[in-house]
Amino acid sequence: MRRFEVGIRDANDEELTRISEGMGLSLSLEEMQRLKRYFAAKEREPTDVELQSIAQAWSExxxxxxxxxxxxxxIFGIEAPQNMLVIKEDAGVLEFDKDHAYVFAFESHNHPSAIEPYGGAATGIGGIVRDVICMGAQPIALIDPLFFGPLDYGYDKLPAEVKHPRFLFNGVVAGISDYGNRIGIPTCAGMVYFDEGYVGNCVVNVGCVGIMKKADLSRSMAKQGEVLVLVGGKTGRDGIHGVTFASVELTGEEEFRSAVQLGDPITKEPLMHAILEANGKRLISGMKDFGGGGLSCAVNEMCHAGGCGAEIHLERVKLKEEGLSAWEIWVSESQERFLIAVEPDNVDELLAVFDKWDVDAVAIG
Structure with a gap:
């Protein structure tokens, strides 16, 4: 699989800015200058895969x-007696009783929802559910506080390239309800607030609560000698540059629509059951969901937490379409995917569980 060098060592400031914009990195000139100094010291040019990976990691x-x-x-320094794992993982884990814990995750999905409200809100639900699952918990409830401009806002006052609050409201509510219903998890709480301050950018918050046995707790890490298995949906061009897109100011330009991921709740439902079954059988050593940055973030974060490196075979990744470049596979944010760390002796049994649920699973590193 081919990679390409990107010439930045001799680039001037204007050229550095053009490289960042042309590659969709959303890096500032100062950040590009920092990269230029780093690779000049290394006496080599970066590859396209390296620049894209760094851009994901440095995104807002x-x-x-x-x-x-x-x-x-x-926030980070707050201590409470019920805390088991907070801040350090994909979701917070708190004590429920002697044998059980509850897991809570909460985030916003504002930029995607402002561009494509149905898909943006639906994948917000999908992502927050994955955060709870990858701790080893069964999701049981959703919460969605939403903020929009007034539904009767005059079209004559609407800024150019900004979608009307009623269009956003209808799409977001439909995306949340459709995705949650198809995976069987109810929306139990939330709120809706309307104010002119949200005309330019709606706020779409999504939260999920899960319950688990303390013994089923899974950590987002991989250790030396373990096999990395990619499970769930196939990888495509949808969602590429999702996290770097979230770091820029919204302009309403439709070119960003491809940065919004495509949710697939029909795949998520059996995927969820397969993961919980495999975790209950103690086949999973660690796991992380594929959210922002795709493989580039999941691999790096899991290996960093476990104090090791990884060798990844991108050619083994199952694709939605042919012709994806190495960097596209590496940073794609296609939905309904998890990275699982597993002991070599447990790989076959793990793959059998996912085969039983008719969910794709392949060892990639």
């Missing part, structure tokens, strides 16, 4: 570069 969605200091000051 993945590293919270604008809000990190505030979160560290006011």
């Amino acid at each position: 969605h993945c590293c919270y570069k604008s809000s990190k200091n505030v979160l560290q000051k006011f």
Whole structure:
């Protein structure tokens, strides 16, 4: 599988900006200059895969570069007696009773919903459910606080390229209800608030609660010698640059529509059951869902947590269509996918579980 070098060592500031925009990196000039200095010191040019991977990791969605200091000051240090795992994993794990824990995850899906409200809201539900599942919990309830501009907002006052609040409202509500109904998880709470301040960018919050036995807790890490197995949906071009798109200011341009992932609740439902069965059989050593950044983030975060590296065979990844470049496979955010770390002796039994549920599973590294 071919990779391409990108010449940045001799690029001037204008060329660096053009490279970032042309490749969809959404990196600032200062960040591109930092990359230029790094690879100049290495005496080589970066590959397209490397630049795309760095852009995912440095995106607002993945590293919270604008809000990190505030979160560290006011949120990350909070301690409570019921806390088991908070902040460090995909979802918070808190004690319920002596044998059980409940898992809670909450996030926003604003940019995707403002561009494609049905798909943006639906994949917001899909992503938050995956966060709960990958801790080893059974999702049981959804919560959705939503914020829009007034539904009777005058079209004559609507800014150019901004979709009308009623269009956004109808699409978001339909996306949430359709996805949740098809995976059998009810929306039990939420709120809707209307204000002119949300005309330019609606706020679509999604939350999920799950329950689990404490013994079923799974960590998002991989250790040396384990096999990495990709399970769930196939990989395509949908959702590419989703996290870098979330780091830029919305303009309403339709070119960003491909950055919105395509949810597939019909695949998610058996995938959820297969994962919970495999975890109950102690076949899973660690797992992480494919959210922002796709493989580039899932592999890096799991291996970093486990103190190891990984060798990934992208040619083994099952694709929705032929012709994807290496970097596209590496950063695709196609939905309904998990990365599972498994001991070599358990690989065959794990694959058999997913085959029984008619869910794709393949060892990729």
